[in-house]
Every structure is written in C-alpha cells, then in structure tokens.
C-alpha cells in the first residue's frame with residue numbers, strides 16, 4: 020500500500036492490520052517510516068515499511084522487489100499516494116504539471132502494470148485507487164490534480180473490465196476534505212473551514228478513519244461483487260444542491 024505512513028494511508032494500513040492482513044507500507048521519509056514500523060512491531064502487528072519514492076523508476080523498482088521478496092502473489096493493492104499544490108491554473112508552472120501528473124497518475128499506472136503479474140497469481144485480488152472528489156467536481160486551485168484524479172477514476176473502470184478475467188477487482192475511493200497532516204493548516208483557516216462546512220451536508224470534514232474503513236471494505240471479500248466503482252465518501256457534498 021503506497022503512502023501509508025501518514026494520514027488516510029496510515030489509517031487504512033492500521034485498519035487492514037486490525038482485520039488480520041499483512042501490510043507492506045510505502046513512504047518516502049525514512050524517519051517516519053521507521054516510526055511507523057516500530058509502532059507496528061511494538062503492537063506485534065505484521066506490518067513493514069519500504070522507503071521509496073513512487074515517482075522515480077528506482078523507487079518503483081524497490082517497491083516491486085520488496086513485494087516480490089515477501090509474497091509470490093498479491094491479494095490487495097492500495098494506491099494512495101497523491102497531492103495537489105493549490106495554485107490558480109495560470110500560476111501553475113511546467114514543472115508543477117510534470118510533478119502533479121507523475122505523482123497522482125503516472126506512478127500509479129506504472130505500479131499497476133508492474134504488479135499485475137503478482138495480482139494475477141492471487142486467487143482473486145482487489146485494487147483500490149485513492150482518487151478525490153476533485154476528480155468529479157471543481158475544487159478551487161486544483162485543476163491539474165483534479166484532472167489526474169479524474170483520470171485515475173477512469174483508469175480504475177477500464178482495468179476493472181480488462182482484469183476481470185484475472186479475477187482482479189479494481190475500484191476507486193473519492194474522499195472529500197479529510198483531516199490529515201497534509202490539509203491540517205488549510206482546515207485551521209477559519210474562512211476555508213467555514214466554506215467547507217457550509218458546503219457539506221454532514222457539516223464537518225471527514226476523519227481519516229472514515230475513509231480508511233471504506234477502502235478496507237473494498238479490499239475484503241465482503242465487496243466481492245463490486246468492481247469498477249468509485250465510492251464517493253463526502254458527507255453528501257457532491258449530491259447537495261443549494262442548502
């Protein structure tokens with residue numbers, strides 16, 4: 020599972036470990052990775068962390084090698100890495116575009132292709148790609164990020180059909196604003212928090228655990244007939260008209 024040393028990814032890894040899964044987490048920061056690994060070891064949970072950057076070929080090589088070293092087949096793959104940069108479109112630089120496309124789409128597409136042989140060897144596998152409501156509706160200053168998340172949702176649908184003969188289910192999850200380290204500062208800005216709350220029928224952002232439990236559901240046999248779907252976890256935001 021990529022991006023599992025913080026935020027939604029870490030909450031998902033914890034949820035899957037509680038459900039009895041073995042988890043291999045991916046993160047970039049070595050210190051945070053070691054803290055995560057030690058916390059799981061302390062709780063006697065079968066979780067480990069590989070330090071790798073999904074946007075580099077070397078990082079993807081390290082991830083594929085670490086997975087293949089541990090398992091001859093892969094039951095579950097959660098692609099959770101993703102990030103925007105909150106700039107109006109006309110201020111986005113060429114290198115911003117390259118980075119956002121690489122981080123939010125290309126890295127996941129390449130990992131999916133490279134891990135397919137291991138997924139194919141499982142007796143039924145589940146892939147969950149973490150997208151965003153920004154891939155469905157306009158969220159200010161996230162045009163490139165939203166476009167890549169929209170692409171990830173469609174990639175998930177296409178692969179759900181293409182990989183169904185291999186008994187690999189592919190779904191995506193699209194969170195709305197969720198309390199994680201990445202957006203803590205944004206949510207602490209009263210004006211932004213008020214706008215989010217006003218726009219959200221449940222009148223609050225999500226907690227990471229509320230996204231994690233939906234991702235975990237898609238990993239379980241409990242969702243065995245669900246594929247090619249995008250589960251929107253948004254407190255009702257995208258179905259709300261005027262309030």
Ligand SMILES: NC(=O)c1ccc[n+]([C@@H]2O[C@H](COP(=O)([O-])OP(=O)(O)OC[C@H]3O[C@@H](n4cnc5c(N)ncnc54)[C@H](OP(=O)(O)O)[C@@H]3O)[C@@H](O)[C@H]2O)c1
Pocket residue numbers: 021022023024025026027028045046047048049051052071072073074099100101102103122149150151152193194195196197198199200201202
């Ligand atoms: N939070 C929200 O409001 C929200 C809303 C909609 C969608 N989402 C989506 O949900 C997912 C998780 O978001 P989050 O808010 O939980 O993020 P977060 O708190 O920033 O955590 C991101 C995780 O990904 C890892 N990571 C980042 N870049 C990486 C890279 N290049 N290679 C390997 N690992 C990397 C981080 O580890 P290091 O720090 O060690 O790199 C960390 O473990 C993302 O796809 C995001 O787009 C979030």
